[in-house]
Amino acid sequence: MDVESNSPKPIQTTAEVSSAKPTTTTTGTTVANLKSQHKKAELKHPSNRNWLIHLHYVRREFNTCKTIIFEELLRLNGQSEYANYILALIYRSEGKMQESLDKLQVCHELEPTNANTVRQIARSLFLLGRHKLAIDAYQKAQLLNEDSDAETHYNMGMCFLFMMDLDKAKEHMNLSLQSRVTHKAFESMAQIAIARNSIQEAIGIYEKAARVFPENAEVLSNLGVLYMKAGRDDIAFSRLGSAIAFDPWNARATVAVASMLQTYDDYDQALAKYKVVMQTMPDSASVWNNVGMCFFGKRKYVAAISCLKRAYYLSPFDWKILHNLGLLHLHMQQYASAFHFLTASINLKPDQSHTFMLLAVAISHLDDVEYAKHAYEQAVRLNIQNITTDPVNLVLNYAVSLFNHKKFPESHQKLVEVYNMIENGSGVIIEEDSKEIYHRVKTALKLMEFAFPDDNDGDMITGGVPIPPPASQGTQPRKRVTTQQSVDQQAIGNLDPDLV
């Protein structure tokens, strides 16, 4: 009897067997007979161990997997498509790109119609940096596989992006999005927009992405950061807030919110946020720097110095950290240390007028008026090219330093300059304490009978008592504000490499 039923469905097999049940013992012998008959003729199926290879591969048991693959390749003279394919993937994960590519070529030869192999070849080429060839391969894969494939378009877009062909890249990303929406494609579109310096367009793309993926913390935090860069703090805050709501450990969003709070002088809240971030990234120099500046804002100088020193230890060539350390030491009246940190900062980034101004203040306290003057001149020069410091503060500081070193005529001259700036520049906003210092210096100079253009309003004169010369440190609170702004921007800019 023939029990080897070629049933299309196992159900039918079952039924037949039920009827054949009485002859159980003979069935056993029949099976044995069949086996012996087949022994000489039976050809082993070339792919009967594919499932085993696959299971070992997905369980990341690469060594066992490779042993089986080599056995299979030996048995089949290297002509097993799946074994070669998995071997290629394992080689790729081990970083042997060229070997991987070679194996994939063998696969392609064996199964020329398999689109997946072609896609993997393209992927290997992409990883090897041969973007042009990769694009060709992807196009071939598309020919083999009729249905429009989001993944393939996305990968082609990435190739074009790496080749800096932004238009083509955008086109493919669009095609990818049309067949399937993924946040990765949105992200790349936004990257393209940022590469073209159009933040508004990038914001638009992320807004779209956020509508499709309203719960994706990554998209929301990127959107928030972009709004921050565009200066729309209110929207940025709400976007970042929702990003944190969906993923409380999202470092990027948390840092952005914290630095925003810091900008608005809410140091305690900012510190609380930084504490959360510290759990996930305890060795980010930018975060330590910002924490340091929070303590500075709270006037806890020792803690601030500790944090900044940690940041400096983690990233010794970051001019902003050095700048902040310099500023902090100025506050601590450690002028020699301040001098050292500021010089280091200037060596790393010589075009910052603000650092030069702080350096000038430090040198002026170190009793070297000639060099202080040089530093002030340099600061003024740089500030004309690229305004980063409030010019009123800069010149006022200059005047105060000259006054302190008893260079009264020169000080007077600078003060007149300040006066002209205040009078002429309608948009110049002067802070209260700067104004006060300005008046104090002016009064002191008036007593020495220097003339001012606005001499007629003599209400500031405080009798015959000579006013003690204003201490330069009084000018520093103003600097602090500007510094922190620069620090905040840096925090976000710096975090990108950490988070990617």
Add this chain to the structure above:
Amino acid sequence: MERHEMWLDAFSDTQATIYTFPNCVATADLAGDGDYRLIIADIGTGTIPSKLKVYKGTGLQSEVTLQDIPTAVAPMFIDNDSPRLPVITVGTSEYIYVYKNLRPFFRAVLPPLQINSVERDIWGQYDSEETLFELLKNLRSQIGMSALTLKSQHLLTLPQHERHSFLEAHKGTPLVRKNIVTCLSTLRKSHNEDDALACLVIGTENCEIFAKLTLSDVPVFLSTAGLFDIDYTLTCTTRSGQLLIGRRGWVSPLLSLSKPPVGVVCLDTSIIVALMDATLNCYSDKGCRVWTVPVVSPITCLYRVHLRQRNLEMVAVGLHNGHVSLYTLSGECTDTIFFNEPISALYFGQYGRECSSMICVTQGGSLHVKILKRSADFTPELKEKGAGAMAKLQIPKKTKLFVDQTMRERENSIDAFRMKLATARTLVHVLNTKQSPIQESVKLSAEVLGLGPSFVVRIGVMNIGPKSGAGSTGISDLALFFHWNDKFYDVSPPIIHVPFLVPSVEVKFQAKVESINPNGLADVIRVIVLRKKQAQPILVAMINMPPSEIVF
């Protein structure tokens, strides 16, 4: 919080040398006596043949040698006889072997696949081996290797000298394209009971599932729900990482996973998938991701844990570092069992008479059976949600020394700033006054004898000229000159003439020093070595005098 051990060690065999996968482990009431046996299909390696092993209680009951490596085992009921005895079905390459009472019962072969007509023509009409080979090779480059028959595939892999003998040996063999089993599952036929009739659902290498479904990729994991006669759902994952849902007659992709899956558990409304990147993901039956949990080590296997008495569903995850963790359906880890080897296969179900047993096979081949305690508590541990906010910021501490230094710098910042300048100036001064013995040819040593008020200062002078070897010269015309504060001391003689100095010989001189300070205070006396008729001193030494005894 102290957690009690939830599992009892029932049985473990570290010498079992089992090499298997989760698909190849099952339990069934083979004898119909309510004592469930453990069935393991051992894949075997090289010299060790594949075997079907059946464990009863704490020992191996029987072994059956298999013809080929097993892909999956599935115990099932195929008849309505009483007592109810299940058969074991084993899938190996193209056959399904059925064992009843642990004896081979019959085997079914998967239906052969259609043969390409061109290939049939080639084999029917070829005139020489060369042309046959070339024609097949061309065909392969058109339709691919897997679309050819076994005979052609083998021929193509052979080197030239073996082709002839191959063709001779297989002259009469028909052309066939075989199919290969990749996964098995059972589906109950019409009644939803434990011992109801069931049928097999088979996934094959040719991208098919034997309920007449054609897929786009090779199925890897298969699970079923429902009844064959009424309505059923198949959930299956493929090698490239697609998750498919199939019903009678149709199949559709539900979603694409980012990585190939390592294990899949299907529940009523959700699907839990373990991915290759060591994450556990839960998807709803609509294809939306519900949660993702990262685990500490690559996942090797996943199994559904169903506690009937408590109506509790969980998943057990076997990890590469030897942990087996239990997760609830909301993604919380409730318990972890530790083994010292990577986990290879997991099974949870009835074994013996105990209905909640965990069977675990490690990569080294040992077999462990654990029984769940009745008192086991699967309340998930409370997550410390506020951990981030509570944790203190670790600000580096500063020492008192740091503060002191700060104060010092504040007071002396100008000096500190000009430290370099000051250093340079001092150095110049020292050089100018010859206080340091740089490149000097004379060495001076001094000692003070006595307690005071009278002292003796003994001074040794030695010529250590630059060539203090054989050819060095002597020094003449030197004098020692004392310089002191006349309010403290009186020194005699104030000047000592030094005779000709031979190299490397120390000459000693004495001077008497009288302390004239009434309080016995000490001061410094300088000894200056002069060369006659030269204003610049050669060397200056300072002698710190001890305080003097006071004479009453």
